[in-house]
Amino acid sequence: MIIEPRMRGFICLTAHPEGCEQNVKNQIAYIQSKGAISGAKKVLVIGASTGFGLASRITSAFGSDAATIGVFFEKPPLEGKTASPGWYNSAAFEKEAHKAGLYAKSINGDAFSNEIKRETLDLIKADLGQVDLVIYSLASPVRTNPNTGILHRSVLKPIGQTFTNKTVDFHTGNVSEVSIAPANEEDIANTVAVMGGEDWKMWMDALKAENLLAEGATTVAYSYIGPSLTEAVYRKGTIGRAKDDLEATAFTITDSLKDLGGKAYVSVNKALVTQASSAIPVIPLYISLLYKIMKAEGIHEGCIEQIQRLFKDRLYSGSDVPTDEKGRIRIDDWEMRDDVQAKVAQLWLEATTETLPAIGDLAGYKNDFLNLFGFAFEGVDYEADTSELVGIESIK
Ligand code: NAD
Numbered sequence: 001m002i003i004e005p006r007m008r009g010f011i012c013l014t015a016h017p018e019g020c021e022q023n024v025k026n027q028i029a030y031i032q033s034k035g036a037i038s039g040a041k042k043v044l045v046i047g048a049s050t051g052f053g054l055a056s057r058i059t060s061a062f063g064s065d066a067a068t069i070g071v072f073f074e075k076p077p078l079e080g081k082t083a084s085p086g087w088y089n090s091a092a093f094e095k096e097a098h099k100a101g102l103y104a105k106s107i108n109g110d111a112f113s114n115e116i117k118r119e120t121l122d123l124i125k126a127d128l129g130q131v132d133l134v135i136y137s138l139a140s141p142v143r144t145n146p147n148t149g150i151l152h153r154s155v156l157k158p159i160g161q162t163f164t165n166k167t168v169d170f171h172t173g174n175v176s177e178v179s180i181a182p183a184n185e186e187d188i189a190n191t192v193a194v195m196g197g198e199d200w201k202m203w204m205d206a207l208k209a210e211n212l213l214a215e216g217a218t219t220v221a222y223s224y225i226g227p228s229l230t231e232a233v234y235r236k237g238t239i240g241r242a243k244d245d246l247e248a249t250a251f252t253i254t255d256s257l258k259d260l261g262g263k264a265y266v267s268v269n270k271a272l273v274t275q276a277s278s279a280i281p282v283i284p285l286y287i288s289l290l291y292k293i294m295k296a297e298g299i300h301e302g303c304i305e306q307i308q309r310l311f312k313d314r315l316y317s318g319s320d321v322p323t324d325e326k327g328r329i330r331i332d333d334w335e336m337r338d339d340v341q342a343k344v345a346q347l348w349l350e351a352t353t354e355t356l357p358a359i360g361d362l363a364g365y366k367n368d369f370l371n372l373f374g375f376a377f378e379g380v381d382y383e384a385d386t387s388e389l390v391g392i393e394s395i396k
């Protein structure tokens, strides 16, 4: 069938298999163009199908010839209905990895559940013995705690007072004011339960209990800080509480890995267009201004450039891993540069529906958003008939 983007709110209901394949191939080519990284050889990526997790899997496989197991939660295709993009990304990833002679298997299901953890532990045991790197890159609006059975829903709200600021509908370019009422204690606890560190710790405890972590194993989870402009809704809001919890969990996990000489890190990454970030009010306007400036300065990066730099210059540079005063790896360093932030703050004041097309990179935002679903890639014939029924080689 001919597959076109079908937008509804912050999501696109369709995904293009060949476009997703092109996306994966482009990321692989980027990693290969940057040369080898002496990184981990057996890698588990939790949240491996899109965004930073997919980039981490590609960087491990094609930068360090690593065997990878990817865990994700994606919709397979049905006759006449496309899969979710992470499905097609993972199908393409496995195809390319297998062609290159690399081990790659995937598990599709709820990573928060005991069942998917069990399946993953068994697969590591059977095929890899142990892993030496665990990337934790889940972004989810909900989590069922496997011990209590309680379903937690995360919210994106400020804490303490109503937050009012500008936002943009990136589909229409309309800039308007948005007001978000503050969270209550239950909202905060639920958001921490979904996006905090509890599940990361559960994964690491389970892996360690069954001796599936190699000597010196490393684990990395991803966080965000951002500027004062977005602070009320992001870092000082409910999601920020979850990130505080995630960052604190890194220390708890490091303690638990002492006897193995292992270490847990949080890497603070740059703001990027992903399915997760597009749903946060205010952030898309911030990103469209940020992109404009970072592109003009020649310091713009996407997920793959960010993760290549994380692996090459931070985690596996051959020297100590540089961290900030809170023990975090910072690859948001270029985003947070004073000159970049001063320019964004100025443009923020000027941003209206009328000015944004010129002062912001709305076109770049939209293009990146379409790219998430496999659309708007050069070299893909979107007029051609294509089959939606693409399988992932390791998934029966
Ligand atoms: P994303 O939506 O692109 O990826 C999320 C991944 O999690 C996908 O592989 C998805 O399949 C998987 N997933 C979701 N729920 C799952 C479940 N229940 N079981 C198994 N897999 C599940 O998100 P992203 O933007 O790459 O975010 C990854 C991490 O990076 C998050 O912690 C996010 O906060 C952080 N981060 C994002 C940004 C940004 O601007 N996008 C910036 C800094 C840090």
Ligand code: NA
Binding pocket: 047, 048, 049, 050, 051, 052, 053, 054, 137, 138, 139
């Ligand atoms: Na991810």
